[in-house]
Amino acid sequence: MSGKLDPKGGGSVFSRVLRNQIFIPFAALLLLALFNLIADPSFFAINLKMNSAGSYILSGNLISIIDNGSELAILAIGMTLVTASSKGQDISVGAAIAISGSVLLRVLCGNDTRPETIQAPIIVAFLVSAVAAMCFGAFNGVLVAYFRIQPMVATLILFTAGRSIAAWINNNELPIVPGEEFTYFGGYIPGCPLPTPFLIAILCFVLTWAMLKFTNIGLYSQSVGINEKTSRLNGLNPELIKLTTYIILGLCVAVTGLIKVSRLSTINYSVIAKDIEMDAILAVALGGNSLSGGKFNMAASILGAYVIQFLTTTLYKFDVQATALPAYKAVVVIVLVVMSAPVVREKISRLTKKIRSPKRTAENQA
Amino acid sequence: MQQGSLLELRGIYKSFPGVKALQNVDFTLREGEIHALMGENGAGKSTLIKVLTGVYVKDEGDIFIKGHDGAVQIRSPQEAQRVGISTVYQEITLCPNLSVAENIFIGRGKGAGVNWRTMNKKAGELLASLGIAVKPTQQLASCSIAVQQMIAIARAVDMECSVLILDEPTSSLDESEVAKLFALMRKLKARGVGIIFVTHFLDQVYEVCDRITVLRDGQLVGEYEIESLPRLQLVSKMLGKELDDMADIKNDMKTFDDDGGTPVYEAENLCSTEGIKPFNFHIRRGEVNGFTGLLGSGRSECVRAIYGADTVTSGTVRMDGKHVKITKPKDAMKNGIAYLPEDRKRDGIVGDLSVRENIILALQVKTGFFRPFSKAKQIAFAEEYIKLLDIKTASVNTPIKSLSGGNQQKVILARWLLTHPKYLILDEPTRGIDVGTKVDIQKLVLKLASEGMSITFISSETDEMLRTCSRLLVMRDRKLVGELVGDQLTQNTIMATIAGGDQNVG
Numbered sequence: 001m002s003g004k005l006d007p008k009g010g011g012s013v014f015s016r017v018l019r020n021q022i023f024i025p026f027a028a029l030l031l032l033a034l035f036n037l038i039a040d041p042s043f044f045a046i047n048l049k050m051n052s053a054g055s056y057i058l059s060g061n062l063i064s065i066i067d068n069g070s071e072l073a074i075l076a077i078g079m080t081l082v083t084a085s086s087k088g089q090d091i092s093v094g095a096a097i098a099i100s101g102s103v104l105l106r107v108l109c110g111n112d113t114r115p116e117t118i119q120a121p122i123i124v125a126f127l128v129s130a131v132a133a134m135c136f137g138a139f140n141g142v143l144v145a146y147f148r149i150q151p152m153v154a155t156l157i158l159f160t161a162g163r164s165i166a167a168w169i170n171n172n173e174l175p176i177v178p179g180e181e182f183t184y185f186g187g188y189i190p191g192c193p194l195p196t197p198f199l200i201a202i203l204c205f206v207l208t209w210a211m212l213k214f215t216n217i218g219l220y221s222q223s224v225g226i227n228e229k230t231s232r233l234n235g236l237n238p239e240l241i242k243l244t245t246y247i248i249l250g251l252c253v254a255v256t257g258l259i260k261v262s263r264l265s266t267i268n269y270s271v272i273a274k275d276i277e278m279d280a281i282l283a284v285a286l287g288g289n290s291l292s293g294g295k296f297n298m299a300a301s302i303l304g305a306y307v308i309q310f311l312t313t314t315l316y317k318f319d320v321q322a323t324a325l326p327a328y329k330a331v332v333v334i335v336l337v338v339m340s341a342p343v344v345r346e347k348i349s350r351l352t353k354k355i356r357s358p359k360r361t362a363e364n365q366a
Numbered sequence: 367m368q369q370g371s372l373l374e375l376r377g378i379y380k381s382f383p384g385v386k387a388l389q390n391v392d393f394t395l396r397e398g399e400i401h402a403l404m405g406e407n408g409a410g411k412s413t414l415i416k417v418l419t420g421v422y423v424k425d426e427g428d429i430f431i432k433g434h435d436g437a438v439q440i441r442s443p444q445e446a447q448r449v450g451i452s453t454v455y456q457e458i459t460l461c462p463n464l465s466v467a468e469n470i471f472i473g474r475g476k477g478a479g480v481n482w483r484t485m486n487k488k489a490g491e492l493l494a495s496l497g498i499a500v501k502p503t504q505q506l507a508s509c510s511i512a513v514q515q516m517i518a519i520a521r522a523v524d525m526e527c528s529v530l531i532l533d534e535p536t537s538s539l540d541e542s543e544v545a546k547l548f549a550l551m552r553k554l555k556a557r558g559v560g561i562i563f564v565t566h567f568l569d570q571v572y573e574v575c576d577r578i579t580v581l582r583d584g585q586l587v588g589e590y591e592i593e594s595l596p597r598l599q600l601v602s603k604m605l606g607k608e609l610d611d612m613a614d615i616k617n618d619m620k621t622f623d624d625d626g627g628t629p630v631y632e633a634e635n636l637c638s639t640e641g642i643k644p645f646n647f648h649i650r651r652g653e654v655n656g657f658t659g660l661l662g663s664g665r666s667e668c669v670r671a672i673y674g675a676d677t678v679t680s681g682t683v684r685m686d687g688k689h690v691k692i693t694k695p696k697d698a699m700k701n702g703i704a705y706l707p708e709d710r711k712r713d714g715i716v717g718d719l720s721v722r723e724n725i726i727l728a729l730q731v732k733t734g735f736f737r738p739f740s741k742a743k744q745i746a747f748a749e750e751y752i753k754l755l756d757i758k759t760a761s762v763n764t765p766i767k768s769l770s771g772g773n774q775q776k777v778i779l780a781r782w783l784l785t786h787p788k789y790l791i792l793d794e795p796t797r798g799i800d801v802g803t804k805v806d807i808q809k810l811v812l813k814l815a816s817e818g819m820s821i822t823f824i825s826s827e828t829d830e831m832l833r834t835c836s837r838l839l840v841m842r843d844r845k846l847v848g849e850l851v852g853d854q855l856t857q858n859t860i861m862a863t864i865a866g867g868d869q870n871v872g
Contacts, residue, residue, distance in 0.1 A: 216730060216738045219723060226716045233675055233705065233713055234781075235696035235731040294718045 021288040024345075025303040028286065028336050032310050036317075043317060051188065053180070058193045061313055069309030070201035071256045073302045075276065076283040077208050078249030080301040085221035085238075085245045086144050087293030088151025089281045092136075093253055095162020097273035100133035100257035102166040105267055108182070109175035117178055130254035136162075137250020138243060145242035159277070167269040177265045186263030197259045204255060208298060218296075221245055225293035279308055285337055288345075307336075371396050371432065372560040373418075373451075373529050378427035380413055383760070387413040391427075391586045393579055395529060395560040400551060402571045402592075403564045405581035406604055406800035408758055408770045411564055414581070415531055418562075419453050420446040432528065452522030456534040456798075457711075458514045460506055460521075466493070467502035470521045492524050493517075496550055512543035516550055523554060530554065531562045536570055537798050540660055548574045566798060568597055582606050605802050627651070628687045630820045631672070631703070631789050636681035638671035640664075643845040644680060647672070649789065649820045654811060656823040656831045659841030659864055665824050666708050668841065669791045672822075673698045673705040685788075699732050702788035706778055706795055708824075710771070714778045717767035721759050722748040724766045724777050729784045751780035756806070772803040779807070789820045796825060808834050828860055840864055 036043040046060035075093055082090050107128050110119035118125075136158060143154035185196055192199070212218045223231045224238045231238050256276075261267055285291055286307055287300030315328050338344055368374070375393040379386075388410045395401050405411045416422040418429070420440040428437040431449050440446045446453075460469045467489035489502035498516045500509055506517065515535055522530055532551075536544045551561055551574060563575060571578065571592075578595060580587040580603045587603050595603075629648035637644040642664045649655055657665035670676045674692040683690055685701050692698045698705065707713035716724055725748045726739060733739070739747070748762040755776045759769055766777055775795060782790060792811070796804040811834050815821055825831050831838060832855055840848040840863040848863040 214736065214738065216735050219719075219727070219730060219738070220735070222719060223716050223723075223727060226718045227712075229713050230707075230716050233673075233695050233707060234728045235694075235699045237696075 021297040022300040022303060024288040024336075024339065025286050025300050025307050028307045028339075029303065029310060032307070032314055036314060040317070043314075048193065053188070053190060055188065055190045056193055057188050057195075061317060063195065065306065065309045065313050066198045066201075067195035068197075068313070069306040070195075070197035071259050071273070072276065072279050072283055072309060073201050073305035074204050074252050074256050074259075075249075075280040076287075076301040076305040077204060077298065078245070078252035079280045079284050080287070080289060080296050080298055081217070081221055081245040082151070082249050083281075083284050083289065083291060084225045084293055084296040086151050086242045087225055088144070089277075089284075089291065090137075090140055090155045090246065090249055091152055091277045091281075092140060092155040092158035092162055093249065093256075093277045093280060094273045094275065095159050095166070096133055096136050096250070096253045097257045097260060097276065098163045098166035098267070098269050099136060099169070100129040100254045101261040101267050101272060102169040102269070103132045104129040104257060104261055105175045105177065106169050108177050113170075113173045113175040115175075115178055118182065122182060126254070126258055129257060130251060133254035133257065134247050134250035137246045137248075137253065141243035141246030144246065145239040163269050166267075170267075172269075174266050174268070177261075182262055183265055184262070186259050186261070200255065200259060204252070205302065212298060217241075217244070217248075218298075222295055226295070280305070282333060282337075283308055286333075290342075368394070373432070374430040375414075375418070376428045376430070378414070378417060378429075379425045380417055380422060381425060385584075385760070387584050388417070388424075389584050391581065391584070392589075393586075394589065395562060396577075397432075397560060398555050398558045399576040400555055400561045400563055400574055402575040402578045403562055403581070404571065404578055404600065404604055405587075406772075406802050408583070408773070409581040409604070409800070410584040411581060412533075412770070413584075415453070415533060415562070415564065418446065418451060418529075419443055419531065447525065447527070450526060450528040451531065452525060452527035452529070453531040453533060454515060454518045454522060454535060456537055458511065458518060460514060460518055462505075462507035464506055465502065466500055466504050466506055466509070466517055469506050469517060470502075470524060474525065492520055496520050496523070496553060498550070510543070512539045512546060515539070516547065519550060519554075523559065527559070529560050529562065531564070533564045534566070534798060535563075536565060536567060544570065566800060568600065568801075571600075572597065580604055601801050604800065629684075630686060632684045632687075633672065634682045636668075636671050636683065637679050638667060638676040639679055640667040640670065640676045641844055642667045642671065645846040647839070647846075649822060651820055652815050652818050653837065654815045654821045654823055654835050655837040655839065656825070656835040657839050657841055658824075658828065658831055658860060663841040663864075664844035665841045666793055667844070668839075668846075669705065669793055669822060669824065673703060673791060675705065675707075696731070699728065699785065702786075703791065704728070704782035704785055704787035704789070705791045706775075706782055706793060708793040708797070710775055710778065710798075715766050715774050718765055720763045721752070721757070721766050721769070721777055722762040725751055725780045725784060728781045732785055747784055748780075751784060754783075755780055755810075772799040775799055775807075776803070779810075783814075787819065789822075790814065791822045791824075793824045794826065795823070796827070796830060804830070828857055832857070832860075 043061050046058055046062055048056050049059055051057050079089060079093070104125050107120050107125035108118045108122070109115050140155050140158060143149045143157070144151050147154075185200070187196060189196055220231075220236055220241050223234075224236060224241045228238045256273065260273055281291070283305035284301050286304030287297060287302075289296045289301060311329060311332055312325070315325055320328050371394050373395040375391065378388050378391045380388040391410065391414060393414065403411050403414065413422065417424045418440065420442045423441055429440060431438050434449060438449055440449065440451070461472065464472065467486045470489045470492065471485050486502045493500060493502065496516070498513065498520060500513055500517070506514060509517065519530065519532075535547060539547065551563075555561060563571070565571060575592055577589060577591060578600065579589045580600070582604065627650060629650050632648040634646050635644040636647065645668060647668070657668055659665050667676065671678055672692075674694050674697055678693055683692055690697070690701050692701065692703075695705070716727065722744050726744050729747070730739060745762055751757070752759060752762065757776045757780065758773050766774055769777065779795065795807050799807070808830060811821055811823060823831065823834050835855070836851065838850040838855060838860065839846055840850065840860065842864060850859055850863065
C-alpha cells in the first residue's frame, strides 16, 4: 500500500483502514491483547532465563505464542493458496504431518528404533520427508485438479488413511532420535534466545513473500479460483496451477512435520498435529479470506494463525481445563468469524457511514 | 397517483462512492403497457431497476404503487415481490435440475407438504394459458434458453405481479424465440400487466413497446410515446448528441484490397469437437472479416477452433506461411492471436480481481510465470488503456465486477490490445452494449485494421458487420456455406445466403 492519499479511493484514513482485509485479524489480536492487559498485565512479561542446556532463552506467554503458533502459520500459507485456487480446503494436513514426520524418523533412525547416533544427516532426512509430503500433496492435487473431485472429499482419503500409513512406515514402532542436534528445530539453538520454530516460520514468510513477489503464483491461483474458464482462455493451465498449490502445501506440511517431531524427538501417530487442519482452515477464514476461493491476503492468514494461538494461550492462562478448551475456543471463533464475514463487514461500514452522514449535512447547513 | 398508472417513481436519488448513479429520476408505468427503459451503459438503467427490486436502497425519492396508500418502501427483493414487482434477468435464475412445475412453485408453498399432482396440474394450466409449449414435468435444463426465460416469466406472472421487469431478456435468443417471447409479452399486456423492458436492440423496442423512457448520465431525459420518437432521435437522445458519428462510420468505406500476399493466418480443414464441419479460412494483414449466421450456426465454434479454445481434432494451420500447432489458448497467444469471447461473464472477466489485474492478465501470462510486472508497471499499463478506451472506473483497483457491462467489455478488449496481437478475434464484442460504445468499438476495429492488424468480427447485428467487414463468411447448420465480398455485402444477399435453399446467391 502506498502512503499517498488517493482522492478517488474515498473515505478517511480511518475508513480505509477499516476496509482493509488485514484489519479483522488485527482487531481480534488487539482485543485479545486488551483483554489480557486488563485481566492480568503480567501476561505480557518476557523474561530472560537459563534453560537446562545452559544457554539464555526468552520465556513468557508472548514467546510461547510465537513459538507454538508457528506450525499453524506455516500451514496457513499453503492452505491459503490451496483455498484460493481450488475453492476448497485440504483436510488431510494433520495426517500428512504424521506421514512426513514418520518418514523423517525412519531416515534418521534407520532400522533400529533406539539408535546410538543418527543414521543420516538431518538435511537429507528432511529432504526425503519433504519429497514424501509433496508427493502426497500431489496425490491430493491430482484428485482435485484432474479428476475434479471436491477438495474436501478428495483429501478425506488421506485424512482417513494418513495416520495408518505413518504407523506402517515405522512398523508401528515409535523410534526416538538420539542426540541434541535434532531437538534444535523444535526448541532453541544454543546461543539464540528466540525459539527456532519462530525463526523457521520467519524464513518461510520471507520465502513466501519472495514467491508472491517474483512469480505469478498469486495472480494465477486467484484467477483460477475466481474464473477457471477465463483463466484457460488467457493461456493458463488451471489444473497445473491447482496441483502446484497442493504441492506447495505439501512442502509446508514437511516443514511443520520437522518442527513437530523435533519438539518430542519422537512421534505419536494418532496424536501428532491432531485437528491442526481445522485450525489452519480457521486461520485462513480469520484472515478474512473467502473459503470459496479467489482473492486472498497472505499476511492476514498468517496473522490469523497467530490469533488462534494467542487465544489458546490466553485460555490456558485462565486455567481453562484442556478438555473444555475447544468449547471456549468455539465461542470466540464464532464471534471472530461472524465479524469477518463480508456481509457483516458491509453492514458495519454502512452503519458507520449512517452515523457520520447526518453530522456532515448538519455541518453543511451551519 | 395518476389515473391508470401502476407504478410511479418520483425524484429518485442514488449515489455510490464517487458516482451519482441516479439524480432526480421520475418514471411512470401504466396499466397494460410495455415501457422501454433506454440509455447508454452507466446511464442508470440497472441502478433504477435495482432500486425498484430492492437490491439497492434509494437515497431519496418516493415509490408509489397502485393499491398501496402513500409511498412504498422497498428494502429487499422479497419486499419488492410482496408489492407485486417481479424481475426476469438476462441470466436464468431458476434451478436447472428441477422440473418446470417445481421451478414455478418453488419457495411458494404454504406448509410443509407438497401435492405433486395439483402442482403439476396448476403449472400445466398456467403454461397453457400463456401458450408456452412445455410439459410441467420436464426437467428445466432440457428446455431451450428461450423457454426457460418464459417459464421464469410464467412464475413471475403467477405470483400475481402487476409490474414485470424484463432485463435484457432477448440477448441470448434467436429471432423466432424473440417472436415467441413478444407474443407472451403482448398476452400479459392484454391482462393489464405493466412491463418494463430493458434492451439494447432498437428494432425490438419499436416492435413491441408503447412508451420509451430515456436516461442519460443518471438523469431523466424524457418519456416519449413510441410514435412520436423516430429511431434516429431516440439514439441521439441516448447519446446526448447529434448523429454525425454514426454517419461518419457509414461513409468511411473499407479500403482493404486483397493483395494476394501470404495470409497472416490460414487454416485448412480445421475441425473441433464442438460439431462443426471442417472449414478453410484465411485472413490477410489489415483485413477485417467476419463470420455470420444464425445463433447456433457454428460461428463462435469456428473462432474457438482457430484460437484453440475447444479441442481441435484435425486441420493444418499456417501463420505467415509457416506451419504452427495451435491446440490450446496459450499456443494461439504465443502466435499473436487474441480472442475476445462471446460470453463476457463466463469466459471474459475475472470478477473479483481489479481492473488492473484484468487488463494485464493475458500479457502477464504471455510474459511468463517467473517474470511478474511490478505494481508500477501494471498501473501504467492499466492507466494507458483506461485512457485510450475511455473506460469508466473509479480507480485501477476497482473490482471489474462492479463496472457496467460495456466498461467490462472494454477492459477485456484492453487486455487483448495490450498483448499487441497480429490477429484479433472479436466474438460479439458489442453485445449488451449501448449505442455509443458500439460505435466506439466499430471505429476502433477499423482503426486497428488500418494500422495492419487482422481482425475477425462476429456480431448478431448485420448492420454492424456490414459497416466493419470487407469479407463475410456465412455459416449455416455448423457448416461454412458461403463467402461474400464487395458488392455482395448487402443485407439481402446475406439473408439469402443464410437462408440457403433455392434462393439465388450471387
